[in-house]
Amino acid sequence: MEKRVTFKGWLLPVCLIAPQVFISAVFFFYPAAQAVWQSLFIPDPFGLSKQFVGLGNFEFLLTDRFYRASFLTTAIFSVLVTLVSMIPALFLAVLADRLIKGAGVYRTLLIWPYAVAPAVAGVLWLFMFNTRVGVVSWYLGQLGYDWNHVLNGGEAMGLVVVASAWGRISYNFLFFFAALQSVPKSVIEAAAIDGARFWRRFFTIVLPLLSPTTFFLLVVNVVYSFFETFGVIHTITSGGPQQSTTILVYKVFSDGFVGQDLGSSSAQSVILLIVVGLLTVVQFKYIERRVHY
Amino acid sequence: MATVTLKNVKKSFGPTDVIHGIDVEIADGEFIVIVGPSGCGKSTLLRMVAGLETVTAGDIHIGDDRANDKEPMDRDIAMVFQNYALYPHMSVAQNMGYGLKIAGLPKDQIDAKVGEAARLLQLEALLDRKPRQLSGGQRQRVAMGRAIVREPSVFLFDEPLSNLDAKLRVQMRLEIKELQSKLGVTALYVTHDQVEAMTMADRMIVMNGGVAEQIGTPLEVYESPRTLFAAQFIGSPAMNVLDAEIKDGSVRLGGVKIAPTDAADGKVKLGIRPEHLKPDPSGPIDMEVQLSEPLGANTLLHGRLRGSEEPFTASLPGVHRTSIGSHQMLKLKVASEDIHLFDPQTGTRY
Numbered sequence: 234m235e236k237r238v239t240f241k242g243w244l245l246p247v248c249l250i251a252p253q254v255f256i257s258a259v260f261f262f263y264p265a266a267q268a269v270w271q272s273l274f275i276p277d278p279f280g281l282s283k284q285f286v287g288l289g290n291f292e293f294l295l296t297d298r299f300y301r302a303s304f305l306t307t308a309i310f311s312v313l314v315t316l317v318s319m320i321p322a323l324f325l326a327v328l329a330d331r332l333i334k335g336a337g338v339y340r341t342l343l344i345w346p347y348a349v350a351p352a353v354a355g356v357l358w359l360f361m362f363n364t365r366v367g368v369v370s371w372y373l374g375q376l377g378y379d380w381n382h383v384l385n386g387g388e389a390m391g392l393v394v395v396a397s398a399w400g401r402i403s404y405n406f407l408f409f410f411a412a413l414q415s416v417p418k419s420v421i422e423a424a425a426i427d428g429a430r431f432w433r434r435f436f437t438i439v440l441p442l443l444s445p446t447t448f449f450l451l452v453v454n455v456v457y458s459f460f461e462t463f464g465v466i467h468t469i470t471s472g473g474p475q476q477s478t479t480i481l482v483y484k485v486f487s488d489g490f491v492g493q494d495l496g497s498s499s500a501q502s503v504i505l506l507i508v509v510g511l512l513t514v515v516q517f518k519y520i521e522r523r524v525h526y
Numbered sequence: 527m528a529t530v531t532l533k534n535v536k537k538s539f540g541p542t543d544v545i546h547g548i549d550v551e552i553a554d555g556e557f558i559v560i561v562g563p564s565g566c567g568k569s570t571l572l573r574m575v576a577g578l579e580t581v582t583a584g585d586i587h588i589g590d591d592r593a594n595d596k597e598p599m600d601r602d603i604a605m606v607f608q609n610y611a612l613y614p615h616m617s618v619a620q621n622m623g624y625g626l627k628i629a630g631l632p633k634d635q636i637d638a639k640v641g642e643a644a645r646l647l648q649l650e651a652l653l654d655r656k657p658r659q660l661s662g663g664q665r666q667r668v669a670m671g672r673a674i675v676r677e678p679s680v681f682l683f684d685e686p687l688s689n690l691d692a693k694l695r696v697q698m699r700l701e702i703k704e705l706q707s708k709l710g711v712t713a714l715y716v717t718h719d720q721v722e723a724m725t726m727a728d729r730m731i732v733m734n735g736g737v738a739e740q741i742g743t744p745l746e747v748y749e750s751p752r753t754l755f756a757a758q759f760i761g762s763p764a765m766n767v768l769d770a771e772i773k774d775g776s777v778r779l780g781g782v783k784i785a786p787t788d789a790a791d792g793k794v795k796l797g798i799r800p801e802h803l804k805p806d807p808s809g810p811i812d813m814e815v816q817l818s819e820p821l822g823a824n825t826l827l828h829g830r831l832r833g834s835e836e837p838f839t840a841s842l843p844g845v846h847r848t849s850i851g852s853h854q855m856l857k858l859k860v861a862s863e864d865i866h867l868f869d870p871q872t873g874t875r876y
Contacts, residue, residue, distance in 0.1 A: 419611035422578050427625035427676070428599040437624075441615040 265506065271499035278493055290500035299476060300484070300501070307480040310394065311458035317398035318454055319447075322405030327435065329406075330413040340410065347403035351461060355468030358396035382470065386477030389470045393478050396469060397462040405450050412446035413439070452516050459509055481505050528589035528602070528679035528712055529554050530575065535584035537570055537736075544570055545736040547584065552729075555710045557703065561723035562733035562759070569684055571733070572716045576605050576682050588680060604673035605682040608689065610665045612657040612672075619644075619653040622671045643671045646705070663694045670702070674709065681706065681713040687722065699726060720760050724748070732756045750866075754795060754873035757866055763800050763826060763839050765866070770796035777865060780833060782810050785862035789876050797866035800826070800841035809859030813838055816853065820845055827856070 240246045272290050276283040294300045329339055349357070361369045362382060370380040382388040416439055424434045440447075463482050466472060472479035472487055479487065485505065489498025530552040537545040545567045552558050560568045573579040575586055577598035586593045593601050604625075612621050622643060623636045631639075644650045647667045657665055666686060673681055686702070687695045703726050706713045717723055723730045724744045732739045732747060732755070740747055740756040751757035751765075758764045768779060771793050776783045779796065801824070803811070812832035819826040827840045832855065840858060867876040 417609070417611065419607045419609055420613060422576075422598070423605065423607060423611040423672075424613070424624070425578070426576065426598045426603065426605050427672075428628040429624075430599075433628065438613060444615075 268499045268502045268506075271495055272503050273496075275496040283496070286496070290496045291504070294497060294500055294504065302476065303479050303481055303484045306390075306476070306478065307459070307482075310390065310397075310462075310478070310480050311455055313390075313394040314397045314401070314458035314462065315451065315454040317394055318401035319405050319450055322402045323409050323443075325402070326406050326409035326413055327439075329410055343406050344403050346400045347407075349400055351397070351400065351464035352468050354400050355393075355396050355465040358392060358399070358465075359469045362392055382474075384474055386474055389474055389478050393462070393466050393469050397458065397465045401454060401457060405454070408446050408450055409443065412443050416442050448516070452513060455512065455516075456509065459505070481508070529587075530680055530712060530714070531585075531587040532571075532575075533585040533587075535571070535574065535586060536582045537567070537574060537579065538582045543736060545574075545582075548731075548733075548738050550731060550738070550741055552712060552714070555707075555712055557706055557713045557715065557726060557728045559715045559717060559723040559727035559730040560733060561717055561720055561727075561730055564718060566733045567736040568716045568718075568731075568733045572682055572684055572714055575601075575680070575714060576603055577601050602679045603682055604676050604678040604680075605684065606666075606669045606673050606686045608685040610657075610669040610689075612665060612668055614657050617654050617656060618649060618660070618668050618671075621657070621668055622675050625672065625676045639675045640671075643675045646674070647671050662690050663698065666690060666698060670705070674705070679712065681711050681715075683713065683715040683717075685717055686715075687717070688719070695722075702726070720762060724760065730760075732759060734759070750875065751797075752875050754797070754868045757797050757868070761799055763841060765797045765799050766838050767868075768796045768798070768831070768836055768838075769870070770794050772867075777867065779811070779831070784810050785860060785865050787862070787865075787867065789867055793870050794876065795868040795870050795873070797868060798860050799864065800839045802860055802864035803840040803842070803858045804860070805842065805856060806859040807857055809857040811858040811860065813840060813856045813858055814853065815856055818846070829856075 273285060273287060274283040275286050275290070325343060329336055329343070332339060346354075359367075361367050362380065364370055364381050364383055367380075373380045380388060382392045420438060420442075421434060424438045429437060459480070460482055462480070463486065466478055466480065466483050467486075470478045472483045481501065482505065485498050485501045488494050488501065492498075532548050532550050534547045534549055535545060536543070536547050548571060550558075560571060562568045570579055574581050575588070575593075577593070577596060581594050588601055588603070613624065616624065619637075619640050622640045626636045626639060640653070641650070644653055647670060649664070649667055649671055652660065652664060652668075657668065660668065669686070683702070687698055690698060699722055702715075715722075715726060723732075727744050729741060729743050730747060731741050734755045739759075740752040742752075744760075747756055747760050751760065754767060758767060770777050770779050770784070772778070772787060772789050772791050774791075775788065776786045777789075777794070777796055778784065784796070813827070814829045814832055815827050816829040817827075819828070822845070824841050824843050825846045827842065827846075829838055830836060831838050840856070868874065869876060
């Protein structure tokens with residue numbers, strides 16, 4: 234049984250939870266309430282007056298071709314970012330786990346990219362792939378491939394996915410590495426005696442034992458790809474070309490702060506809130522049930 | 527079914543030598559217990575036979591083949607680990623059938639073999655459970671089941687009973703021994719518990735500091751231990767070892783004759799098992815009793831020899847409720863065939 238601490242009075246517990254409640258209230262509940270409130274109005278372009286439209290903003294959004302396209306873009310983007318950040322991380326962690334000498338150096342080097350801010354990472358990749366001066370695009374040109382993510386939507390998507398996932402690999406690596414270290418050695422040895430070779434052992438024993446970590450990273454990475462990739466997209470493509478990298482969060486920004494349509498932008502952030510909420514519920518309800526052994 | 531032969535097997539971790547050359551030939555179907563204190567290299571030796579540790583020098587033969595460079599899976603062995611090492615995400619049936627599945631057996635054959643092993647180990651009702659839903663003893667059985675379904679030539683046990691409570695340990699000890707003799711599979715069994723070693727072994731290897739101090743049947747080791755270490759490690763309570771000397775054809779403790787001997791004159795280590803001491807009013811051994819432990823069937827008396835600081839233990843049959851209290855003097859004797867003499871320098875038996 235879990236041991237619970239009970240307090241005699243109410244003053245101390247209130248003081249203890251007050252900072253968390255205060256921070257949530259200021260940075261989450263208040264803005265969220267504002268967004269819900271704002272989503273019911275259409276302000277004029279100068280922000281001087283606003284007109285109540287009820288659910289009009291939502292109605293407009295759900296029938297809007299561009300908004301639906303943004304949904305699809307977001308889905309593709311977040312699946313790709315999650316895969317590209319988790320699979321190499323797992324692979325690197327498996328390799329690091331096999332190392333005996335120099336594991337510390339290898340680990341440290343692998344963790345560094347996580348320290349790079351998303352916007353800086355975006356600029357870094359932008360320079361490498363710049364169509365005119367980029368090193369990588371120059372080499373691609375030498376190989377006969379004409380790289381131009383400014384015009385080609387697919388290439389733009391590829392670039393923002395790689396730039397977003399790159400720093401995350403370090404983060405995921407850390408968790409996978411720690412999880413691998415906690416897989417009991419004798420279980421692996423038992424599987425070796427049972428006749429399973431390295432990769433067979435990996436897929437039938439190690440991977441299932443990593444599933445709680447994998448699930449945790451899945452949730453965290455999906456949320457990351459939804460919200461925290463803003464900086465990367467803003468610096469590399471600004472949502473272009475032709476909205477091909479405009480994910481929902483970027484659209485909230487561009488419609489609200491660039492297009493000055495605060496009503497629609499608020500409605501979009503409310504939808505985003507609901508989507509992420511649902512996604513997390515689904516993940517916890519259906520996937521988490523299968524990861525406990 | 528196979529013989530196992532170790533020829534001058536050595537192991538070093540970097541500059542540290544942990545096993546200094548072990549030679550033993552294990553017959554087909556024999557139950558060998560490797561016993562010793564923690565850190566003596568017994569688990570390392572077993573892991574070398576399993577192929578989980580490399581062999582630094584020497585040869586390991588399983589059956590007719592040299593096994594040094596074989597992968598664990600190619601050695602035709604099965605191992606039971608101290609912490610059972612069950613696959614936590616698989617059911618009991620899947621745990622037992624994993625090796626067969628890897629080997630590519632069809633499902634109906636796997637089911638048949640798993641069912642048979644489950645019947646043997648009374649696990650039939652538990653086949654669909656996960657390891658976390660089992661008690662320690664049941665997990666132990668599943669680990670055994672996983673070992674027997676593969677029908678290996680050699681069983682390797684790495685302290686399989688040390689996580690169980692005392693009563694279950696006695697029961698499982700018998701079950702393992704029974705199962706092994708029923709299946710007739712050669713077994714190597716590592717333990718630090720000398721009772722397990724005495725009760726289960728056909729022959730035991732007493733190890734200390736990476737050296738095999740003695741290899742022999744339990745009674746051989748008990749009756750004529752080859753070294754001081756083996757003498758003190760096997761037998762409970764441990765053998766009394768005293769500084770003595772031999773003069774004029776008898777062993778003397780502080781000048782008093784204890785027993786006749788034909789060994790040459792000089793200083794010796796004298797070993798006497800507590801259970802070989804008998805009360806005798808005219809006995810040559812004078813013991814000052816400090817503490818008595820009544821166990822029912824026998825009584826352990828702890829104290830010192832008169833005029834010395836050396837601790838001394840005697841085990842007398844039956845209950846001595848009134849006759850022997852603390853700080854009493856007790857006269858004891860020992861038969862001359864029950865004394866053990868060791869070289870004080872090398873610790874080997876005379």
